[in-house]
Amino acid sequence: MKCRNESAAPEQRAVPREEAVQPALFEYGDGMWPLLSNVKRSSRYAGCEYGVIPPKDGNSIVRFCLAFPDVYEIGMSYLGFQILYFLLKNLPCGDADRVYCPWTDLEEQMRARETPLTSLESGRPLREFDVVGFTLPYELSYTNILTMLDLGRIPLLSADRGENAPLVAAGGVGALSPEPLAPFIDFFCVGDGEELLPEVITLLSGAKGLSRREKLELLSGIEGVYVPSLVECDVGEGGVSFRSAAEKRVALPVRRRIVESLDDAFFPEMLLVPSGGIVHDRVAVELFRGCTRGCRFCQAGMVPRPVRERSVRPLAERIVSLVEKTGWEEVGLLSLASCDYSGIGELVRELSPMLAEKNVKLSLPSLRMDAFSVNLAAEMESMRRGGITFAPEAGTQRLRDVINKGVSEEDFENSLRTAFTKGWDRVKLYFMMGLPTETDEDLDGIVRLTERAYSIGKGIKKRVEVAVSVAGFVPKPHTPFQWEAQLSVDELRRRGRYVKNRLNEVGRGKLSLKYHEPEQSFMEGVFARGDRRLAPVLLAAWRKGARFDGWTETFSFSRWMEAFEECGVDPHGYVSRERSPDEGLPWDHISAGVTKEFLWRERLRSREEKLSPDCREDGKCAACGAACLACGACFPPSQEGGAPRA
C-alpha cells in the first residue's frame, strides 16, 4: 500500500511545495471555517491525518462512510475502525471515508447555518454515500446516531428513506442485541467485519440499479447480515419472538460471522495517524480475539469465542513496521487480557529491545492478577513509569466465585506485593457493585481489599496511592447473567455511597473512590436488553435534546424519563426484572456462538458459587457451543466436559 505523502519522485525537490504557498483565499473560501473557529476542540474536525488514501473513481465503487457515534478523539482510538477503513480501501470495488459525531456546539451552529454533515476526508455529504455504516460501541451512544443521520439529511426511519438515500448499516457489539435500533438501521452486520464486509461490498457493487428493497433482500442472504425490516417481531406473554416477514424466508437466527484465522485475516499495513491528540494516541495491535476465562458478567469475553491468536513472529514484524511507518511513540498490545496470549513473553522479549532502540514505549492495557503478568509488566521499562491497574471485580472470594473471576485472595496479595516491590507506587483497582447475590458484606470486601492493597504498599514503599473505581453492574445479552435483575438507581447509589463512606472512614482521605453515575448505568441497562418498543423512546428523547448520553456533562435522566412517560413505555421492566428461562429474549434471533443452554448452565453454577475452569488451561471443554462453529480454531472437546455437537 502506498500513502499519498510517502516518498517523492527525485525530480520533485521543491521545498516549499506548491500547495504551501497558495493564496489566502484558500482558507477564506472554506465555508466551515467560521463554524469551526467558534467551537471547542476544533482539532476534532481538522482531519489532518497522515496516511489517508485518496478517494477512488468508478461507477462500480461502493462508497462506504464509516460512522462513529461519538467524538473524533474517541472514535479514532478504536482499532476496529482503523482496520475497517483500510479493509474497505483495499477492496477493488470498495471505498471508505469516515465521519464522527459533532459535539453539541458544532451541531447547534450547523443547524443555525443549515450546513449538512459531511465526511472527514473528502467532505462529501453523508446522503451521497452508498452506505453509511455505524459502529455500535456502547448503548449510550445511540442518540448520536440520530444526530448524525439528521445532520447528514438522511431520514431517521428506514421506512422513510427513498431510493436515493444511502443504506444505513450498523455493526460492532451493539449488533448482538440490535432491536432498540431496528427501525433506524437498514441492515446490521453481526460478527467480524473482515469476514462480512467484503461480501457486502461485492454484493452491493453488483446490485447497483436494483431497488432498495431488492438490495436488502439480497443482503439478508449473507450469513451474519440482519435486515430488521424483513423480520417481524412480536411481543407477548412469553416475551419476544421473531418471524420472517419476507416472501423469501429469512433464516433465523442470524449467526455471528467469525474470522477463522487472524493470521490470514486482513490486517492493515498502515494506520491513520491523527495530529490533534486522541485518547489512545498509539499504534494499536490486537494479539488475539476471544477469551475462554468465562467471567459470567462479561459480554466481551463470552461472545467473541473461539480464541484465535496471531502468530508471534509476523506480529512482531508488523508492529515494528507500523512503528516505522506511523512515527508513533507508543505501542499498545490489545486484547481482553493480553497476558493470556500464549506468545506474550516471547513477543515482549522480541519487541522490547527493538522498540527501546527507537525510543518507543510498549504498553499492556490490561493485567491479570497473577505473578506472571506483573513480572512481565515489570520487565517492560515503559510500563513502570505509569500506574498499574488490576480488576478483582468483586470484594469477596464468594462473589468472585459467583462471577467466575478466577482471582484468589492469594493472587491479590501476591500481585500487589510484586507490583510494589517492582517499583510501582500507584495502583488502581476496578470493582463492580450490584452483581447477582451481592450483599453489604461483599461491599465491605471492596473496602477491605483496598485497605489491604494500601498496607501492602506501605510496607514496601514510602509513598503509595490506591485509587478505586466501582462500576454499576449491567447485565448484558449473551452472558450467563442475561436473565438477572439489575439494581435500581437508588440502590446502586446507596451502595456506591456506602463504599465511599466506608473508604473515607478507614482511608482518612488516602484512598480515593469513583463510582459510575447510577442513572447512566440504568439507561445502559435499558438499552442493553431492550427491544423494538424502545425505538420511539429513543427518538422522543433525541427530539427533546438527548445527546452524548455517555458523557456526564450532557446526560439528563429527567429528559429520558419524560420520553418514557410520553411513549407509555416502562423502563423498569427492562432493568429491574428477572427473566424466566423460557421467556423469549429480544436477542434470541441473533446467535453469538455460545448456546443459550450453556449460558443457563453457567447461571445455575453461579448460584452454586461453582467455578468453571478455563478450557484452555484445563483442557476440559465446557461445551459453550462456540466450537459448534466448526472452524477448527476452538480446542478439541474432551470427554469429561461433555462434548458439544460436532
Next chain:
Amino acid sequence: MLRVRLTYAKRGRACFIPHIAIPSVFSRSGYRAGISFQLSEGFSPRPRISLGPELPVGVPALSEPLEVRLLSFSADELIRWDRALPPGFFFTGACVVTGEPGSAEAKSLNKWCEASSCILALREEPAGASPLESFLQEMKDLGDVLAFERAEPLGFRCVLENPAQRSPGFLVKALQKRGIIEGWPDIFILREAVGRLDMAEESGTAHVLPLTHPLSEEFEQALEKVATGESAFSE
C-alpha cells in the same frame, strides 16, 4: 549536533491543530522520514523541538519558525521530512544556526523573532470604507501596529512588533473592544511571516523576513556544507 531552524506553513484545516500538538506533528513525521533527532535527557527522552511565538487555533500561516536539534541534516532529509508531514503542513525553508553562543542569532526563537506580519480580512465587509482601515490606523497611532497596507486579493497586511506579546489574538480582542467584530468567526487572519524586521526608515514601510530560505540549488549546497562541517553557514 546541529541546531536547525525550520519554517513551516500550516494551511487549510490544519490551522485547527493547536500549538501544543505541533511538536508531536514534527517528531512523528521526522521519525517516519528517518530523521536523526538529538533526544532530551531524562526519563522519557524526546526530540528537542522548540516553537516560535504561539499561533492561535484557527489562524493559517505561511512561515512559522521551529527549531530542532539533529545529529545530521541534508537537503534530502528536508525533502523526505516535508513529504512525511500530515496534510496541511509544509516546510518552507531551513537553515543551520551557526552563530556563537550568546550572539543575537543564537538567541531563543522567541527572542530572535522581532516581528510578525498578518493578513486581516472581515468575513462580511460592509459597503463603503472598510472599518479595518480606520482600525489599523488607530492601532498604528497607538503604536501597536507598525505598518499596514491594503493586500491583494484580500484585506489588509499589517506588521506587528514583538510577536510573543502581540499575537493575532491581540488584534481580535482590540477589534472586539471596538465593536467591529463579535468574535473569531467574523474575522479572517492569516499569519504570513514571523521573523526579522526590515524597516525602511524614510518611507515607513516595514517587512518581515522569514528566518529561513526556500530550498534552491545554491542553498542546498550551502546547507550540505554546513551540515557536514565543511563551512560555516552565511546568509
